[in-house]
Amino acid sequence: MNWNYLILILAATIAGGMIPMTVKRIHANFSIYLLAFTGAFLFGVIIMHLLPEVYHELGHQAGIYIVLGFFLQVFLQQLSHGMEHGHTHMPGEHQHNIAVTPLLLGLSIHAFMEGIPLGFKYDDQSALPSLMVGVAAHKIPEALTLMTVMMHAHKKRADLWRILLAFAVVTPIAAILAGWLGNRFEIVQHYLLYVVALVIGAFLHISTTIFYESGTKHHELSGRKVIAIAAGLLLAFLTLIFE
Template sequence: MIVNSIVLFVSALLGGLYALKVTKTKESQVKSVLVFAGSFLFSITIVHILPELFETHKDQFHIGLFILGGFFFQQVLEYFTSGVEHGHMHVHQHGRQHSVWSGVSLMAALCIHAFLEGTILAHPEVIHASHSQGSLLTGVVLHKIPAALALMTVLSCQYKSRRTQLSLLLVFACASPIGVVVGHGLGPMGLFSEEGMVMLFAFVAGNFLHISTTIFIESSPEHHWNSRKLLISLLGAGIAVVSEMLY
C-alpha cells in the first residue's frame, strides 16, 4: 500500500512540476508518450483485467453492466475535463468567472478519476492474481504523468499564482494515494464486500477502455497512416503482454 501510494504521488507530482518548469509545453511533445500509455493500458485491460473478471466471477452480466457504466461515466467526466486525463491541453478563456469555474470542475473530475484508480490498486487480488498489480500500476502511472502535465499546463493559464498552482497539483497528486488508503480500509471495515470490489474494478476497467481508445482515435483525427504511431502502439502492447507473461 505504501509503495503504491508513493509511486502514484511522485508520478503525478513530477508530471505537474515539469509542466510548470517548461512553460511552452506543446501537446505534440506528449503525444508519443500518450500513445504508448494508451496502448499499454488498453492491452492490460484486454489481456488480463477483463478475462479475469469474467472468468473468476459468476455474475458476468452485472460485470458487463458496470464496465459499460464506467465507460460512459468517463464520458461524462470528460465534459468537465475536456480530455485532460488523456493529454489534451486546450485552454479556453471566456472571462475570469468562467476560468475559475472550469478550473474547479476540472480538478474535481480528475480527482474523482484518480481516486477510483487508487481504490482498485488497493485490491489487485480481486481479479484473481495479485501479480497483476505491477503491470496495472505501470499502466496507471504511464497515463498519470502526461495527464498531470496537461492539467498543470491548463491550470497555469487560469491561475497566475504559483502557490495556487502548486496547491492544486498537490491535491491532484494526493487523490490516487487517498484512493489506495480508502480501498484498503473498505474490506476490513465491512463497507464493501468482495463482490462490491469486483464491480468497482469492472467500473474502472470501463474508465480505462474509454481513456485508451480515445487516445488512439484522437492521436490521428484525420485517420491518416502513421507508421510511428503504429510502432509505438505495438511497442506498448508488446511490453504489456510480456509483463503479464513474466509477472
C-alpha cells in the first residue's frame, strides 16, 4: 500500500470540497471542462489498464460482473442523484428540501467501492498508480458537487466540514481495508478481482455519462469540451509508458 497515493486522494477530495466553500462564484465552464477531462482520463485508465487485467484473470466472467457493476451504479445514483459524475439531477429550487441521508449513503457506497480496487495487487505495474491518479482527479468534481448541494441545503459551516472530512476518508479506508485483507487472506485477494470488475462497470457508467451530460444542453459536445476529453485521454495514454 502506497500511502502517498492515499494522501493524494484525501487531499484531492478535500480540495474539491473546499472550492465551493471558499470561492464565491465558480464559472460554469470550470466544472464542465474539469468533468470532461477527469472523466476521459478515468475512462482511458479503465480501458487500458483495468479491463485487460480482469479479462486475463476471469475470462468471460469479467463481462458479467462489469455489466452488474454498471447497473449497480444506475441503482446507486437513485440515492445520490448523480453526484458521482459531478452534477446532480435534483432541480436547484428543491435542493434545500433534499433528504441528505440517502444522498450521502449512495455517494459513500460509491466512494467505498472505488477504494477497493486501490488495495488490489495488479500484474500491470502501471495500473495502480494510474488508477490512483484517475480516482484522485475524479474526487475533485465529485466533492465539489457534494459540498455545493450541502450548501444549498443550508448546512452550517461546521457540518459542511464534518461531511467533507467524513466523505474524504471513505475511499482511503476502503483501500487500506482491501489491501490488508488481501495480504492476509489469499481467498480475499482472489474475490477482490470480482469486486474490481464490478467497480469497472460503475466507472464506465460514470465516465460515459460525464461525456454526454456534464454541463451541456441537449447533450452536445462543444469544441472546448472535446479538447478537454482529448487531453484526458492523452494523459491516460501517457500512463502506458510506465509499463
